[in-house]
Amino acid sequence: MGNELLIGDNLRQARLNKNISLDELQQKTKIQKRYLEAIEKGAFDLLPGDYYVRTFIRQYAEVVGVNGDRLVAIYDGEASFGDPLPKREKPETVQGSRSSSSTKQKRKKNWVDYLPTVLIGLIAMTILTIVAYLSIQNNAQNPIIGSPSSIDVRNEITTETTTEDSTEETDSTQSTETTTTSETQEKEEMVIKTTHQTQQDVTVAIEQAQSPLELTFIGLDGRCWVGVMVNGEYVLQYTLEPGDSQSVTLPEGATQANIVLGASANVDMKANGELIPFKEGTMPLLQKNMTLTVSYAMNR
Incomplete structure (x- = not known):
């Protein structure tokens, strides 16, 4: 103590x-x-x-x-x-002594020890520079695409003419195919038409539709009840809230659907992503009864 x-x-x-x-x-x-x-x-x-x-x-x-x-x-x-x-005995001191000794041994090395490495590096860089220079000179004197000789001018002209004709024919064929494809695509674009319109009833025809047909209802400023009936049976009954959306896919091959929209001004309707025009401006909140007819595009 x-x-x-x-x-x-x-x-x-x-x-x-x-x-x-x-x-x-x-x-x-x-x-x-x-x-x-x-x-x-x-x-x-x-x-x-x-x-x-x-x-x-x-x-x-x-x-x-x-x-x-x-x-x-x-x-x-x-x-x-x-x-x-x-x-x-202090192991730390021994370790420090060894470290100091190792450091002194490393310091004994001078630039002469690194001279062979430096010389080898310089020689390698010199060789690479010479090879690159000779390669550039060789490419300049002997280009990959040689100039046409006077002996083969006639044959080359004939070949080029034939190639141009073939290219024109190919371009013409491709242009024809593109035009045909474009015309086919134009013919197969879906068309939505309003064929009959009153304040309460509307008839909409959809032509060249892709099967299956998806109907989407989007809620706007107020609530709207939506009913979709196919072949006498409801496939959708739903009350849309503002900002809400609801989709239904018609049964395969269905060509007609009867749709009831409670407050028709409060809903937008789309078929396969395209807007269906059905609103009549005099009485926007009136119930709308829609008869929808559908014809489908031929799959080729």
Whole structure:
């Protein structure tokens, strides 16, 4: 216990001599202040264990300029304040010595050691430069596409004429095929027509529709009840809210559907993504009864 008090007092005096407060010491050593106070009072039993006692003594001593190894030796009973510091093996010092020796050996190397590598690099770059230069000169003197000779001019003209004729025929054929395809596509575009319109009833015809036909109802400013009937049976009954949407696919091959729209001004209707015009402006909130006829495009 006497050595502990002496160690703590020795460290405390060294700290005061350097005008270091306990708070500053805590920041430098990262040791909690209560442990620093315990060390100065010699109350080592308040520290977590012997390992931390030795570690904290060394850290404290290093900051205040005291030989921490000597204090640890005194704590372990291997020395006293009147004895010289006992010799202790330090693996860290050996490792540092080896590292220092290795560094010195590396420093002994000078630029002469790297001279062969530098010379090899310069030679390789010179060879690559010469090869690239010769390749460029060769390409300039012997182009890949040679100039036509006077002997083969007639044959080349004939070949070029034949090639041009073939190209024109091919372009003509492609143009004809494109025109035919465009005409076919134009013929197969879906057409939506309103064939009959009153305030309450409307008849809409859809031609060249792609099967299956999907009807989509989109809610607008108010609620709208939607009913879709095919072959006397409802395939959709739904009340749309504003911003809501509902879709139904007609049965395959269905050519007619009867549709009831409660407040017709509050809904938009689409067939396969295309808008169906059915609204009549005089009484927009009137119920609308729609007869929808459908003919389908021929699949080719």
